Amino acid sequence: MEENSKDYIVIEAGKSEKNYFRDLWRYKELFYFLSWRDIIVRYKQTVIGVAWSIIRPILTMVVFTIIFGKIAKLPSADAPYPILVFTALLPWQFFSNALQESSNSLISNANMISKIYFPRIIMPISSMIVALVDFAISFILLAIIMVFYRFVPSWKIVFIPLFLLLAIIVSTGAGLLISALNVKYRDFRYIVPFIIQFGLYISPVGFSSDTIPGKWRMIYSLNPMVGVIDGFRWSIIGKGVQFYMPGFIISIILTIILFLVALIYFRKTEKTFADRI
């Protein structure tokens, strides 16, 4: 056998794939089609699908504005309270949608996993694309809300892609880890709604991180979503938002650690998915 031909592969027990990333590239069309499927299916389930992705963030915004802005009277930087909440809801909803979709993706596509070969990592990642579409819709909503309040965003809004990237890395890390754990320990899925519920309260979604007392700020930043949300507020609202650099650096470091641990665990277990699923 000529060993250097393009389609030559060797499968050996216990050895990890040599050309994993080349293989990923080769399956890019599958990635594209799987995201396309998820998007179509989501928005085909008619009006409700689209309506839900609009109504949910607005409802949350209203509730948080009443609780934290009107009742607790927390400070709102230099923006109307609804905008303060909504800028945080953008990355938070992305994270929670992406985590929900990706952590279940392997289990809900069990049949494909056990009958077809493809780099498994495609599954949780492609399922996050729907969350990205929802994010885009929410972004348009934010624009409408800003027009309504005659609020002009800061020029720093050009940095949004960077913070979105950070949000994507956080969600991918968490999604890969939980989806792989889900295959092995089937009750792990019950943990996801808990993370999302609890995370919403401990993340600075309904209030600004500046309300956290200085000495707790470091510990508070151990939640990687704190860095993402602060970044969103800083780049959209700008004026009156302090950028707490030490906390942001901690968020980034933790995000990278989470992502690497997740990637390594996923790569280590993905070959046995088909046997267990």
Added chain:
Amino acid sequence: MSVVIKVENLGKKYLISHQRPERYVALRDVITDGTKKITKKILNPQSVLPQTREEFWALRNVDFEINEGDRVGIIGRNGAGKTTVLKLLSRITEPTEGKISIKGRIASLLEVGTGFHPELTGRENIYLNGAILGMGKSEIKRKFDEIVDFADIEKFLDTPVKRYSSGMYVRLAFAVASHLEPEILIVDEVLAVGDAQFQKKSLNKMEDVSREGRTVLFVSHNMPAIETLCNRGILLDNGKILMDCDVNSAVRYYLESAMTEYNTTDLEKRVDRHGSGKIKVVGFRVLDSAFDEVKFLQSGKDYFFEISYKNNEKKPCTNVEVSFDVYDERNSRVLLFRTNFTNSNLNLSLSDGKIYCKVANLPLANGMYHFSVFLAFENIEVLDYINEIAYITVDGGDFFGTGSLGLPSHCKILHEAEWHVE
């Protein structure tokens, strides 16, 4: 000829849990089991903990090489490890030991319609499924019309497949799969789907594929299909290769070993049966005209086929339809005896008993046959149905009274005719 697949010392081990049938574990159980084990250790430090998971080799020490253009039929009983071999070759699962080298683009078809989504239309599913099977977008576009044509679903192209009948669904799924053009094609038992007409069409398509010089690995229980499609046979048994030779010898050997197996298992204990079981077939014997049991048959003689039954309801059952079918080595039904053909449905007594089917002047040419037995109450309820109830060979005999055996390789049925010229 160049080697395209080389398998060396291949092995696959599964862990099977005896306490829980599921393949996965629950975190809850890990935690509770852990505490249980610890408490047990503390209370009784000498105790050996019972093994909850057992290792099981689905495949072990398997070696073979496949050359370019080989058409290999992989046969063997259920659980022999056929699907496991295909899954290892297609990288769905990882080997526990050994090495596989593959040269060429592989497409594997372990199931038709993998990844079909009920909410998507036929058109959308063609693209999705094509991509899942490894076709590029442009390739699917190019073959789109051909696929639609083969599946015969033009009118429903834009209907969600959840509204399809199961026949349409299968046709579409197979149509996409059969338009794959890899260098190496791997197919598990997928031809057993769809109606008879569509199965034939699929089989023809497979024949076309194999004529194109592609390398094909084909798993099926359909022995005639294996023999027409393949030129080489690999017989697997309990995770090992029992034979690797020309396809006809492998098939023959497999059928013969199946014969000894079926003839020695206790009918009452067989689980591969269907029906309510109110009346159950518990014995089967072949007797000659003097009521002596025989081990083989001869053409042209008279025989009784004796079916013993057990009446589990303990009340008489009237109007029972009995069917006794004879199949040849290629699994084609060559004779069919059924009580309702002759208006002779039976009334079975409340106790256990025996049913006799007398066939005079046995019209079967030499060869190996197997039978199936079917009991039904009127046309309403299947009481018991066992396929491959027994295997038996027809060896010798003189049907025509001239010493001629007919032409067993061409025709299994013997019938006398009168000839004259005018």
